[in-house]
Amino acid sequence: MAGSVASDDQKFCLTEVLDTFKLCLSENKEVYLEQYVAGWRGLVKFLNSLGSVFGFISKDAVNKIQVLVNYLNGENGSQYITVQSMVKYELDNELVDLTKRGSHPESGCRTLLRLHRALRWLELFLERLRTSTEDSKTSVMCAESYNESLALHHPWVVRKAAGMAFLVLPGRPAFFEVMNVGPPEQVVAMLGEALPLISEVYQITEELYAQHLLLDLP
Numbered sequence: 586m587a588g589s590v591a592s593d594d595q596k597f598c599l600t601e602v603l604d605t606f607k608l609c610l611s612e613n614k615e616v617y618l619e620q621y622v623a624g625w626r627g628l629v630k631f632l633n634s635l636g637s638v639f640g641f642i643s644k645d646a647v648n649k650i651q652v653l654v655n656y657l658n659g660e661n662g663s664q665y666i667t668v669q670s671m672v673k674y675e676l677d678n679e680l681v682d683l684t685k686r687g688s689h690p691e692s693g694c695r696t697l698l699r700l701h702r703a704l705r706w707l708e709l710f711l712e713r714l715r716t717s718t719e720d721s722k723t724s725v726m727c728a729e730s731y732n733e734s735l736a737l738h739h740p741w742v743v744r745k746a747a748g749m750a751f752l753v754l755p756g757r758p759a760f761f762e763v764m765n766v767g768p769p770e771q772v773v774a775m776l777g778e779a780l781p782l783i784s785e786v787y788q789i790t791e792e793l794y795a796q797h798l799l800l801d802l803p
């Protein structure tokens with residue numbers, strides 16, 4: 586059908602993206618890397634639809650997604666099926682720079698850690714969105730969530746740039762519109778369903794990284 590590519594783009598709906606994180610969890614609570622990366626891909630697409638001011642953020646996310654996809658598609662791809670198997674494989678084979686950057690500056694472990702920290706931002710931000718009222722400001726909710734999570738790991742100049750980008754976020758009504766989920770009540774309901782799963786994926790990864798002392802990888 587003519588124009589179907591464009592209409593596919595317009596059909597973009599955040600529910601599907603957040604659903605991807607549901608698919609991340611295996612029966613025995615391991616985290617599938619392919620679905621995790623797919624979730625981030627969808628989020629980046631959403632971010633891009635908010636405008637080019639966010640380009641420096643989505644570019645970094647895309648780079649990190651690509652690093653992980655390369656491992657998934659690489660010759661040792663079978664070791665990268667879950668985050669658990671990736672951690673085991675990379676640690677067993679000394680493929681991770683543990684204290685300072687050296688011969689493995691782009692290990693799967695350190696790359697995923699950056700996205701993992703961003704997932705905490707997402708969790709905090711979505712929870713604020715969920716409980717927000719009509720006059721709440723997305724820029725404030727975003728900045729608060731950032732300050733409690735990712736910002737703790739970013740140098741001043743990145744924090745400054747991020748803070749400036751947040752200021753041009755669309756207001757809550759327009760933001761909900763871009764999410765394309767439906768009326769505000771439906772957005773709130775959708776977030777209420779999605780958040781526990783995002784939170785679970787975050788917790789499982791956090792505990793795994795803590796167990797292996799990987800939370801400060803350079």
Ligand SMILES: CCCCCCCCCCCCC/C=C/[C@@H](O)[C@H](COP(=O)(O)O)NC(=O)CCCCCCCCCCCCCCC
Nearest residue numbers: 628629631632641642645646699700703706727735743747
């Ligand atoms: C909706 C507004 C979106 C705001 C996004 C908030 C996150 C702000 C992150 C700012 C990162 C700036 C770019 C630079 C990052 C890197 O320095 C830094 C460290 O990397 P390195 O150790 O390899 O050097 N990288 C990172 O921390 C990873 C950042 C990944 C950010 C991914 C953000 C995706 C946002 C998706 C938005 C979806 C919102 C959906 C809400 C309904």
